[in-house]
């Protein structure tokens with residue numbers, strides 16, 4: 001397929017994306033990797049001497065991202081809520097790259113804004129510059145649960161905590177032309193921005209809908225955050241969805257889906273490929289876009305899920321008010 005003309009290569013990639021099942025599965029990645037439009041892998045040692053923080057690095061895609069980023073030379077900071085699980089991954093990273101101290105563990109419950117403040121303060125005190133902050137921590141609770149500040153859990157974990165953490169870490173990020181990566185989900189294509197009910201207080205709660213709404217929130221904030229963080233600190237922001245990857249989280253939260261698609265699920269390494277690429281590729285990819293398999297993708301495919309500018313502004317105002325940031 002490497003002999004395919006570039007226009008045909010792009011058309012095939014787009015067709016895989018729009019037909020969803022082939023594109024999101026391991027098939028999509030296997031085909032795209034062979035196309036002439038596939039961007040080059042980051043060079044060996046491309047992150048040597050750089051610091052990268054990954055939230056939710058104790059499992060699944062976060063663990064894999066930590067391993068792959070360390071393999072490119074980065075010092076990785078595992079931002080986790082369970083010290084024992086974090087220590088196990090840190091030891092695994094050190095062993096894999098043969099560098100004692102390649103990984104360091106930091107405790108933070110990303111859904112709890114006070115915990116986010118404590119972690120960010122401690123990280124800032126270390127004085128380390130951050131090349132990238134990967135917002136990977138995620139969950140899909142079965143029933144409606146709330147965060148320490150009484151926000152619906154997925155919105156707190158996927159939107160409020162990450163936005164506040166980034167804002168507080170801007171001094172570290174701006175010290176190394178930082179890149180912020182949201183690991184979002186293709187599930188967000190099914191839901192609109194919940195401007196009128198961001199905490200899912202009305203209607204019948206289902207975890208999958210709440211999850212998809214919060215992931216939609218991550219994606220719709222991209223233009224706002226890209227402008228805000230570039231202006232303040234020269235920091236870029238990106239979102240990527242991994243497709244469907246075999247992880248403990250997928251097995252636990254969507255067991256039937258995971259079992260049915262098992263033969264075509266991506267490996268964790270494939271699921272996290274674009275995250276690693278966004279952090280390590282040079283020059284930095286354009287800020288404010290949604291990526292999948294190393295290419296920008298549309299943020300909406302259904303008209304009903306596309307917000308107006310006014311809705312996006314109101315959602316951002318809710319995020320700013322909820323996190324105590326100036327809007």
Ligand SMILES: NC(=O)c1ccc[n+]([C@@H]2O[C@H](COP(=O)([O-])OP(=O)(O)OC[C@H]3O[C@@H](n4cnc5c(N)ncnc54)[C@H](OP(=O)(O)O)[C@@H]3O)[C@@H](O)[C@H]2O)c1
Pocket residue numbers: 055056057058059060061062079080081082085108109110111112135136137138139157183184185186241242243244245246247248249250271
């Ligand atoms: N796998 C897929 O197919 C898929 C598809 C689309 C999007 N994603 C996204 O990819 C990311 C990783 O998911 P995964 O599949 O790798 O799931 P996973 O195996 O369950 O990993 C999730 C990670 O998030 C951490 N986490 C959960 N709540 C947290 C909190 N309050 N504070 C700090 N960390 C917390 C977990 O920590 P513990 O170890 O302590 O539980 C775990 O390390 C998520 O954002 C998910 O939405 C995955």
